[in-house]
Amino acid sequence: MPSAALIKEFEAVVGKDNVFTSEADRQSYSYDSAVLEAVVPALVVRPTTTEQLGKVVRLCNENGNPITVRGAGTNLSGGTIPDPREGIVILTNSLNRIIEINEEDLYAVVEPGVVTAKFAAEVAKRGLFYPPDPGSQAVSTLGGNVAENAGGLRGLKYGVTKDYVMGIEFFDVNGGLVKTGSRTVKCVTGYNLAGLMVASEGTLGVFSNIVLKLVPPPQASKAMMAVFDDVNKASEAVAGIIAAHVVPCTLEFMDQATIRYVDDFTKAGLPRDAQAILLIEVDGHAGQVAEDAEKVEKVLNKVGATEIKVAKDAAEKFKLWEARRNALPALARAKPTTVLEDATVPRSKIPAMVKAINDIAAKYNISIGTFGHAGDGNLHPTILCDRRDKHEFERVEHAVDEIFDVALSLHGTLSGEHGIGMAKSKWMEKETSKATIEFSRNMKRAIDPKYILNPGKIIGA
Amino acid sequence: MPSAALIKEFEAVVGKDNVFTSEADRQSYSYDSAVLEAVVPALVVRPTTTEQLGKVVRLCNENGNPITVRGAGTNLSGGTIPDPREGIVILTNSLNRIIEINEEDLYAVVEPGVVTAKFAAEVAKRGLFYPPDPGSQAVSTLGGNVAENAGGLRGLKYGVTKDYVMGIEFFDVNGGLVKTGSRTVKCVTGYNLAGLMVASEGTLGVFSNIVLKLVPPPQASKAMMAVFDDVNKASEAVAGIIAAHVVPCTLEFMDQATIRYVDDFTKAGLPRDAQAILLIEVDGHAGQVAEDAEKVEKVLNKVGATEIKVAKDAAEKFKLWEARRNALPALARAKPTTVLEDATVPRSKIPAMVKAINDIAAKYNISIGTFGHAGDGNLHPTILCDRRDKHEFERVEHAVDEIFDVALSLHGTLSGEHGIGMAKSKWMEKETSKATIEFSRNMKRAIDPKYILNPGKIIGA
Numbered sequence: 001m002p003s004a005a006l007i008k009e010f011e012a013v014v015g016k017d018n019v020f021t022s023e024a025d026r027q028s029y030s031y032d033s034a035v036l037e038a039v040v041p042a043l044v045v046r047p048t049t050t051e052q053l054g055k056v057v058r059l060c061n062e063n064g065n066p067i068t069v070r071g072a073g074t075n076l077s078g079g080t081i082p083d084p085r086e087g088i089v090i091l092t093n094s095l096n097r098i099i100e101i102n103e104e105d106l107y108a109v110v111e112p113g114v115v116t117a118k119f120a121a122e123v124a125k126r127g128l129f130y131p132p133d134p135g136s137q138a139v140s141t142l143g144g145n146v147a148e149n150a151g152g153l154r155g156l157k158y159g160v161t162k163d164y165v166m167g168i169e170f171f172d173v174n175g176g177l178v179k180t181g182s183r184t185v186k187c188v189t190g191y192n193l194a195g196l197m198v199a200s201e202g203t204l205g206v207f208s209n210i211v212l213k214l215v216p217p218p219q220a221s222k223a224m225m226a227v228f229d230d231v232n233k234a235s236e237a238v239a240g241i242i243a244a245h246v247v248p249c250t251l252e253f254m255d256q257a258t259i260r261y262v263d264d265f266t267k268a269g270l271p272r273d274a275q276a277i278l279l280i281e282v283d284g285h286a287g288q289v290a291e292d293a294e295k296v297e298k299v300l301n302k303v304g305a306t307e308i309k310v311a312k313d314a315a316e317k318f319k320l321w322e323a324r325r326n327a328l329p330a331l332a333r334a335k336p337t338t339v340l341e342d343a344t345v346p347r348s349k350i351p352a353m354v355k356a357i358n359d360i361a362a363k364y365n366i367s368i369g370t371f372g373h374a375g376d377g378n379l380h381p382t383i384l385c386d387r388r389d390k391h392e393f394e395r396v397e398h399a400v401d402e403i404f405d406v407a408l409s410l411h412g413t414l415s416g417e418h419g420i421g422m423a424k425s426k427w428m429e430k431e432t433s434k435a436t437i438e439f440s441r442n443m444k445r446a447i448d449p450k451y452i453l454n455p456g457k458i459i460g461a
Numbered sequence: 462m463p464s465a466a467l468i469k470e471f472e473a474v475v476g477k478d479n480v481f482t483s484e485a486d487r488q489s490y491s492y493d494s495a496v497l498e499a500v501v502p503a504l505v506v507r508p509t510t511t512e513q514l515g516k517v518v519r520l521c522n523e524n525g526n527p528i529t530v531r532g533a534g535t536n537l538s539g540g541t542i543p544d545p546r547e548g549i550v551i552l553t554n555s556l557n558r559i560i561e562i563n564e565e566d567l568y569a570v571v572e573p574g575v576v577t578a579k580f581a582a583e584v585a586k587r588g589l590f591y592p593p594d595p596g597s598q599a600v601s602t603l604g605g606n607v608a609e610n611a612g613g614l615r616g617l618k619y620g621v622t623k624d625y626v627m628g629i630e631f632f633d634v635n636g637g638l639v640k641t642g643s644r645t646v647k648c649v650t651g652y653n654l655a656g657l658m659v660a661s662e663g664t665l666g667v668f669s670n671i672v673l674k675l676v677p678p679p680q681a682s683k684a685m686m687a688v689f690d691d692v693n694k695a696s697e698a699v700a701g702i703i704a705a706h707v708v709p710c711t712l713e714f715m716d717q718a719t720i721r722y723v724d725d726f727t728k729a730g731l732p733r734d735a736q737a738i739l740l741i742e743v744d745g746h747a748g749q750v751a752e753d754a755e756k757v758e759k760v761l762n763k764v765g766a767t768e769i770k771v772a773k774d775a776a777e778k779f780k781l782w783e784a785r786r787n788a789l790p791a792l793a794r795a796k797p798t799t800v801l802e803d804a805t806v807p808r809s810k811i812p813a814m815v816k817a818i819n820d821i822a823a824k825y826n827i828s829i830g831t832f833g834h835a836g837d838g839n840l841h842p843t844i845l846c847d848r849r850d851k852h853e854f855e856r857v858e859h860a861v862d863e864i865f866d867v868a869l870s871l872h873g874t875l876s877g878e879h880g881i882g883m884a885k886s887k888w889m890e891k892e893t894s895k896a897t898i899e900f901s902r903n904m905k906r907a908i909d910p911k912y913i914l915n916p917g918k919i920i921g922a
Contacts, residue, residue: 287748
């Protein structure tokens with residue numbers, strides 16, 4: 001617990017009501033959505049203006065208190081777990097103003113605590129579109145999305161959060177305001193620090209505001225489900241769609257285990273005997289949508305989908321996507337612990353990856369349901385287990401190791417969108433190199449000499 | 462000149478034929494396309510493999526020789542001008558292999574010395590599309606494009622080089638190989654060092670290879686020219702097109718001065734009395750193109766274009782774009798010195814920016830032709846002068862100062878696509894902040910302690 005004098009200093013900056021010292025309050029911010037040990041922070045501080053935010057950062061640095069900035073705590077890799085050495089959690093939920101939505105120049109300026117879905121809705125009201133749609137968008141914050149480079153279902157066609165960050169103003173560890181990027185589409189003034197901040201998981205600076213790119217929305221869309229009696233056929237369909245030069249806005253995969261868990265959960269009458277289903281949506285100009293949908297159906301028939309369901313209207317489309325929306329909730333309720341991974345491979349390697357995941361599940365006698373974003377090779381092998389069962393959890397850890405090894409051997413990556421955080425930093429060198437870790441640590445040391453910006457994340461302690 | 466012993470060491474790495482010591486050879490690499498003093502390097506080295514490249518970097522660092530990596534030397538901000546303190550130029554023109562074009566997974570892996578247009582052509586042969594099209598693409602290299610985050614005409618719809626960099630392997634200053642990014646669309650493993658490398662102008666590392674994103678090409682396109690008797694109407698047209706949710710692939714602007722220089726040069730019969738012309742091209746699905754073109758024409762008529770010429774076929778389209786292609790050559794031949802700027806503003810500020818440029822030209826009694834990418838606010842005010850005329854050149858320097866001041870006051874940026882280099886580093890703090898410069902310098906010092914990676918660029922000496 002920080003000294004009474006230090007607490008008073010924080011109170012002087014943000015007001016008494018925004019400094020939380022009680023055990024119960026601090027407990028609430030001790031964990032995130034990763035399967036990792038909770039760490040209770042020494043203090044929780046909630047700035048209500050960005051000016052206060054800068055002062056809080058400076059105060060923490062002066063006193064050597066590690067900072068973990070927290071939006072909604074939906075992080076899946078432990079990025080929002082505080083530091084055990086007098087760690088302070090800074091909440092962004094009062095920094096939730098949409099400062100500007102510029103319809104002429106297609107950008108918005110936001111504070112870091114704005115909730116993703118709320119922002120997307122405000123943008124939509126003005127006839128525009130903010131595409132990034134991480135699974136947690138209903139509660140996640142834009143600051144968190146940027147810090148993690150959040151992905152989502154639309155990655156293949158629309159890219160990820162990184163592709164929408166035009167500029168960032170952030171506080172350096174001394175509370176100085178660093179300005180990077182611009183309100184213009186093109187900007188090469190200085191280092192691309194906005195690019196560096198994306199996915200830096202709070203370890204290099206604290207966001208004050210973010211400039212996000214907006215685009216015109218698609219005019220039309222069409223969704224369909226395809227059922228396969230063979231995982232390879234599903235994957236051939238994905239390759240065939242890309243080869244036909246169709247870029248669907250979403251192209252989702254579910255394996256048999258996931259289909260069955262979802263069907264148990266929803267009683268939706270899903271094809272339980274299918275080895276895989278694909279959920280496909282194309283969007284854009286109405287003429288293009290019709291043509292793309294036709295091309296997709298042709299590919300699906302050619303590779304031998306056993307069934308193709310095309311949604312005829314918005315209600316049918318909603319129903320079609322229900323299976324996908326329920327994938328994670330259905331899997332999560334099957335067992336006490338859900339280990340949601342996001343090893344990612346070039347899309348042509350999906351059959352090899354799915355086969356390897358199933359082999360690994362059999363080898364370690366554990367349950368894995370796999371679903372995910374087939375279009376961009378971003379799979380979510382989801383391990384269903386009980387963490388209290390030590391023997392089982394050891395097998396789970398071995399399985400995760402092997403999943404990463406396979407992903408890397410297929411030219412893939414440890415993490416497509418969930419971040420490295422604390423959960424995966426030990427594997428970092430395997431994917432990159434010793435020089436990469438040293439380069440990163442050197443840079444971090446220079447930017448944060450006291451190592452107080454979310455320590456222990458990405459490159460370890 | 463480095464010692465004979467050191468030259469021998471370089472020769473041992475790259476072979477005798479790839480170390481250039483003669484005055485004539487060194488002179489050839491003393492300048493680039495910026496209007497700045499030439500600096501003759503102490504030595505020029507041409508590695509023929511990336512392994513050699515890493516060894517050359519290490520050798521330079523060990524000996525404290527500043528490195529300037531050079532592709533085609535088309536840099537417009539002095540980024541390829543060597544350092545006067547025993548600077549060594551490393552040529553990438555023998556590192557020009559396209560390692561892979563992956564049609565299934567829509568990426569390519571290239572060495573840094575591959576020429577942009579050659580790469581785009583190879584990609585096109587396989588039915589795919591690499592959109593970034595900087596003006597110098599016929600000779601510029603992909604490594605240089607990435608180091609500068611090169612833009613081009615397609616920025617508005619397709620983005621810039623940054624948006625196509627999926628991964629980079631680069632040598633740190635010690636010759637260690639740093640691996641960042643992936644062959645997958647989604648990757649959040651470690652810091653976004655690939656993002657940091659983009660636009661870093663050779664000051665943080667030396668590229669070994671680059672993974673670039675490819676997309677399917679548009680099916681169809683349509684081009685037109687619109688003539689205006691008032692710059693504001695041209696700008697209203699740009700705003701109207703965006704408001705109609707049309708995103709043209711190119712949306713180019715030329716002012717009266719540029720039109721007249723081009724017409725003098727080409728005798729193409731351009732509308733010499735027009736205050737401005739817009740050159741507009743829409744692309745995509747044929748149905749969308751037809752609809753977009755119709756919307757654009759409607760906007761052009763509404764704001765009062767005095768003439769609209771729609772290209773009926775490829776030959777007419779080629780002719781239409783000839784005016785734009787000739788803008789820079791026509792301006793460049795008017796006077797001995799061409800100062801090509803790229804101050805960039807949010808697109809809605811174009812009328813204010815064009816007016817300010819004309820006022821500044823009048824105030825300092827100098828000739829400025831302005832053309833550029835209206836869709837993304839990236840204008841090229843081009844000052845025509847004679848550098849040997851000291852009095853005039855002083856006025857030019859004042860004018861450039863004022864152009865930047867106006868751009869910044871309009872929420873714009875110093876440089877949309879030409880880079881900071883040596884030419885603009887003195888203005889950096891004005892756009893950003895003291896903390897930004899300090900943050901950048903700290904980072905640079907940690908990554909390059911001896912300050913040998915292209916010193917003097919971006920953040921000054």
